[in-house]
Amino acid sequence: MHSVGICGSDVHYWQHGRIGDFVVEKPMVLGHEASGTVIKVGSLVKHLKAGDRVAIEPGALREMDEFCKIGRYNLSPSIFFCATPPDDGNLCRFYKHNADFCYKLPDNVTFEEGALIEPLSVGIHACRRAGITLGNKVFVCGAGPIGLVTLIVAKAMGAAQVLVTDLSASRLSKAKEVGADIILQISKESPKEVASKVEGLLGCKPEVTIECTGAEPAIQSGIYATRSGGTLVLVGLGSEMTTVPLVHAAIREVDIKGVFRYCNTWPMAISMLASKSVNVMPLVTHRFPLEKALEAFETARKGLGLKVMLKCDPKDQNP
Amino acid sequence: MHSVGICGSDVHYWQHGRIGDFVVEKPMVLGHEASGTVIKVGSLVKHLKAGDRVAIEPGALREMDEFCKIGRYNLSPSIFFCATPPDDGNLCRFYKHNADFCYKLPDNVTFEEGALIEPLSVGIHACRRAGITLGNKVFVCGAGPIGLVTLIVAKAMGAAQVLVTDLSASRLSKAKEVGADIILQISKESPKEVASKVEGLLGCKPEVTIECTGAEPAIQSGIYATRSGGTLVLVGLGSEMTTVPLVHAAIREVDIKGVFRYCNTWPMAISMLASKSVNVMPLVTHRFPLEKALEAFETARKGLGLKVMLKCDPKDQNP
């Protein structure tokens, strides 16, 4: 492994030992945003060889089930997934992964870009499910790492204007830096008030809203804000039950679509990075050698900065 | 006018004078499920002439707005709609309607079938938005008129098995009569229990659930029941806020799509009726001459039978 990003879920498993029904019951290696160099390949592997630089898709199919056959392999219940118990992650020096889910990086894509394909993939999958197209106005709730990659992808897919909200002014200024057309800091507004501010700032209701906080008020504002016939994508994961103005969405045919990780995103992400069509490097705010993992995790836990990178190759700590 | 069906909304306006934000503020003619014979046409009308038998689409565009241009004219906020205040309906002898929304009936389609295209259209639009395709297992909540037309359309679109639930045994036996493969009477089960019974009866989770009750527990059971990657369509309209296991839908990518009336359904409904591919006549349980409208409305209000037809042509009271 060369570079491994720390994700909110890594911090959560570390602190709480569980996320929903996934419980850590024995020691588990963390990490699922990773890139590295191939050391050895199995005899059947044709597309990779030792020395190749690769990005790793952490979800790897264990069986060819109905979801795989229709191209939605992220929904396969038996999928292996790095750092989701009981499966080990790849925050370590050496790691073995299904070669079908390792993708060769071109020379002009760095290891850190390779590692960032994981969060970027969440944004790609969300924007793709939202059906973002040329000229769209898009409302993104939340300017955490996931809100930001969603913003970046929405712009790359042709959105004319993306408005991003957050509670934190510093996160919003980062959003501005990576391409937000409009930012809106939320404090005490009701969901309907937020929706009406969004409409005012964009000049019309957005065709697409992508919710990246998991907070109930944000989901509600997403329903109120979205244009009739548009789409609200739920990326943020909140509490089990949510109270929402469902009938308000229904009679305006605002579709509500969830996102579970991603599928079929690595090849297109690599193409975009190779052609310099997206720039994810501003997301990385901290770097630590693997030896300082604890310090790195503390930094992530405190919410300082955005993406903390662990550098696992003692001989090469470059991006 | 020849035949006009009574809809739940007609009864509701009659009894309560409002539905949500639509308030009856001056006398309003009821009725929006109608067919009749053309008496006169405007000079620009080419596709119709006096004497033609027609079915009437009650929603008629008032302007060529953005929703019309993209083919989703049901979402146009300025649309005229029969018997939605302040627009008058067509439960009367003579009525004038935008010719673009009057469709010629072939000789082998009866006036009552023509009137029933309105509720049938709700079922068509719901099944189309659900993306029902060959071999699907479909779960329909509710066996009222809307649940039944949805069932009929789902079968016609190739669903292999449709399971229908209701609280009422008599409604379920009607469902069986018009083609339900499996019926399930609901009493005190929790939403999760309903979902698990549905899975048991179908042998797997349904790809599609179509909710036709508006009841919160039914919506919840729809989310739990639907297969990962499937679709829950909301036809039933309930209270303003609804509490649902949204995250359960989101992480399994069960899309939640509402339905607001319909668009582009009359031509295909007429084709289906003309080719005898669907049979909606069992829905009609009562007929009254226009003079006995009050009695007809009382029958509808008491929930006796399913569809009550008013016969507006004193010289022809045939179906």
Added chain:
Amino acid sequence: MHSVGICGSDVHYWQHGRIGDFVVEKPMVLGHEASGTVIKVGSLVKHLKAGDRVAIEPGALREMDEFCKIGRYNLSPSIFFCATPPDDGNLCRFYKHNADFCYKLPDNVTFEEGALIEPLSVGIHACRRAGITLGNKVFVCGAGPIGLVTLIVAKAMGAAQVLVTDLSASRLSKAKEVGADIILQISKESPKEVASKVEGLLGCKPEVTIECTGAEPAIQSGIYATRSGGTLVLVGLGSEMTTVPLVHAAIREVDIKGVFRYCNTWPMAISMLASKSVNVMPLVTHRFPLEKALEAFETARKGLGLKVMLKCDPKDQNP
């Protein structure tokens, strides 16, 4: 193996030793429309056990490539395919196949129905790519086995009227028997004349045309006949170069889509057969025990009847 149907391609390999670039270079077992009983399963197989009756999908993936990942595994260039050189088919007593592509048959689906899922799948894939929906008028060129399964599927997906053409009157009467609404025998008409007859008989241009002959005039008539904005699906495979009125399709936005075999069709076909929503049994016109394979192939070669079934289990020659 229990029942194996003979396909045009089997006859072609037998007679000519090649189809296009696929050349038979060493002895090859024929047969790819098959069903049978499981004798033994590998240790990792969970969904099947000895004694299960199964239908066999002849295309089985050899690697998880880009086409597999997006759910279009039929396009995988390295796919194994029964009786396509150099891969052996399953017209034999005992045969070993990738368990992921063996599907358990319910008790109420016969072995012959199981074998017929193969040609039926071509029809399903064609109709699905055509986007057939409720009330469509559909034009099917050719009433060979493939034209007939396409007709059956189109009706099951809600087509209001299907018109089938062929050169042969006997094939057209079979089409009528399995559900064609309108049949049209072609002799010397030009493609434009055929298109105009189709429009006349259907009362309007069909939204969908499915070409199942491979003949250039039929493809041309398909372009002329299809309604603006509709779809022409090419199932029939003709000569390398074809002369067509492409601009006529282009400026009316008639999409031209090919079909290469199928993917994701066995589960839905089994659902349809189990619920008795489609009936493919009239396609079988001849049955021979495996010992009389030569006679069976001669029958197929002469074009007598439609589908010739070989019965491979000496103890059970039932359908």
Added chain:
Amino acid sequence: MHSVGICGSDVHYWQHGRIGDFVVEKPMVLGHEASGTVIKVGSLVKHLKAGDRVAIEPGALREMDEFCKIGRYNLSPSIFFCATPPDDGNLCRFYKHNADFCYKLPDNVTFEEGALIEPLSVGIHACRRAGITLGNKVFVCGAGPIGLVTLIVAKAMGAAQVLVTDLSASRLSKAKEVGADIILQISKESPKEVASKVEGLLGCKPEVTIECTGAEPAIQSGIYATRSGGTLVLVGLGSEMTTVPLVHAAIREVDIKGVFRYCNTWPMAISMLASKSVNVMPLVTHRFPLEKALEAFETARKGLGLKVMLKCDPKDQNP
């Protein structure tokens, strides 16, 4: 009117008096790429007022037919279209147009950008029908005005790499200037050779090919070049009959989709121009006052430069 671009079809009508079945039978005003200032509006018009700067969509519906209702109004056979006989165009000082097809320009969009929305719309419609998405490799045949707008839109929709071909080196250097990643000058290569060069240069077959020449060899190379499961969009209009390797497209499921003008493009084009997400100004190579129309047409006829603009407002000849 303020600015009106000259299109190939204008030159063609001027020189030949017809395009296909459209024959100029009486004097006809040319011009359909136009923008100007509103002088007067009808009493029912709400979204515009005198003084508004507007871009004009030249196709305006005459009736609410089936194509309009499904959102594909460009296919309406009775549509009015500027400068398509017998309908007059808008290359003149004062012109009257259906207000539903006049779109207000924001202050930061120039009149010439407004006029260029017309050719840009062809590119938008083509890329949208192609389904271009993030990371796609795209092959555009032809670097005329239409090839260039297609290139610009493909990049804006997230294409990672666009390769453009042409016979002319100067047109290709313009393509490079407006964003082509790779250019390829065609001379005597066979269609298969072109396809193989395209694959070599892109590193893989493109998912999408957009044909903007109408030349038979280019269409053929488009079929050979496109990746299995991809799409070939035909924008270029060639001769009536075309000889193509149709079976090669069919068995690889390369969809062939035509483009007839556009629909629903002005609003998104205005959003893109307003947010500076696309830059079409480099397309304008010549400007003439309306008085020098003949000189302007001669320039266009000789193929000097790309887009020739006529400036119809004697008081304002700015872009």
